[in-house]
Amino acid sequence: MNLRSFGILSAFALLASATAVDSLDAQIGGRLRGAVGRVTGGRLSVDQLLPGGNHPITTSLEDARWAVDSLDNFTPREAKRSMLELQRTPNGGFVLQPGYWEMHTQSYCLKAGTHGPGGGDGYLYAPTRGPAEDAVMTILRNSVNHPEIAQHDIQTLLWAIIARAKFEDLSTQHKAIASRLLTPQQLAQLNRSALDLIPGDEMGALMNRVPGPVRAIVQAEADLRRMLADPTASFADMERVAVLTGAVGMGPGSREVPSGRWSLHPDGYYVRYLPQGYSYTVTQIWVPQGSPAVGKEYDPATHIATPGNTSRQRLVQSGRARQAN
CATH class of the missing domain: 1.10.287 (Helix Hairpins)
Known part of the structure; x- marks a missing residue:
């Protein structure tokens, strides 16, 4: 033959x-x-496109199990001090000491196609979880030692992960940044778990079958995959797709969580998040005298500020201080 x-x-x-x-x-x-x-x-399969157990980051409101409702409107009596006064750890975290600590941090969107913070909706502590949790935490931890890497470049890599874009298709600049923040093994794993681009007609057919509440998320991730492979797409273009603006109602499975509600971390310290936008969060930690948290590490990369309103974005925290404009 x-x-x-x-x-x-x-x-x-x-x-x-x-x-x-x-x-x-x-x-x-x-x-x-x-x-x-x-x-x-x-x-x-269709199921692979939907948010759920196979999504790169699975952290959801169900994981936010440490809210302390009884401390609503509570402010510690100790004088508030900058978290940057604390000893740093190799992870870019902080060695906790008794007191009331605050940091204006760089935070990052980990749920594209949803609305940014606003409307008085509160946020709760939940751990970083999912198949890509190691890669996400590695990027955030290593970014502390690379202040020369712009925040929007780190956000682009995180969007590439949650959208399951092929890292081999990223721009030369972003591939170079990824290689400085991730190991070759992590890059290979992310590339293996990436999704191919779906032609427009197939995507249109898919969207007709996707449940309404998650359609915007599936569409945003598909658009990000396409834009991340397009060298002419700007960060502003991707931001418009990933971060929705305007008024939004309560999403499915939401809980009434007031702004400033404390969570009691399993290590024994209290933490709350006051987002000033998706890329900037005021993080406050209270370590009472005699707390078992004294001497333990606060590692921001393990924290996802999870909104009570599921229509809003999960915000993963960073050990990098926000740079004033």
Whole structure:
């Protein structure tokens, strides 16, 4: 058999295989899964696009289990001091001492296609969780030792992770930044778990099947994957897609959480978040005298400020101080 004949037979075999897959998917109401599977070589299902257990970062309001309602409107009696006075750790964290501490931090959006902070909605502590938690925390920890890397470049890498973009398709600049903040093994893992771009017609069909409450998130992540592979797309373009503005109602599964509610961290200290925008959070920590938290590390990379209103963004914290404009 010559090479041309082999190629023709292979094409027919692939077509037959795709038809068989479509037939099977149709039987379970999954025609869309078949369409997307053909685009991505069978590696992708509709469920993989939806927020849930396979998402790179899974932290949700259900993980925010340490709220202290009884301390609403409470302010510690100790004089407030800058967290930057505390001893730093190799992770870019802080060795806690008794007192009332505050830091104006660089924070980052970890839920594209949702609204930024506002409207008096409060935020609670939840741990950084999900298949990509190690990569996200590594970026944040290493960024403390690389003040020359701009905050928006770090945000771009984090959007690439949550959108499951291919790191090999990023700009030369962002690949260079990623290589300074992540290990080769982490980069390889992120690239393996990335999603291929879905053509517009297939994406349109997909969006018709995505539940309304999460449609904006799925669409924003798809748009970010496309923009991250486009060298002409600017950070402002990506920000408009990822960070929604304007009024927003309470999302599904929301809880009434007032601004400034404290959470009691498992290590024994109290923490609260006062976002001034998605990229800037005032973080306050109270360590009472005799607390078991004395001498322990506050590692911002392990903290996601999680909104009571699920229509708003999760904000992962940073050990980098906000730079005044």
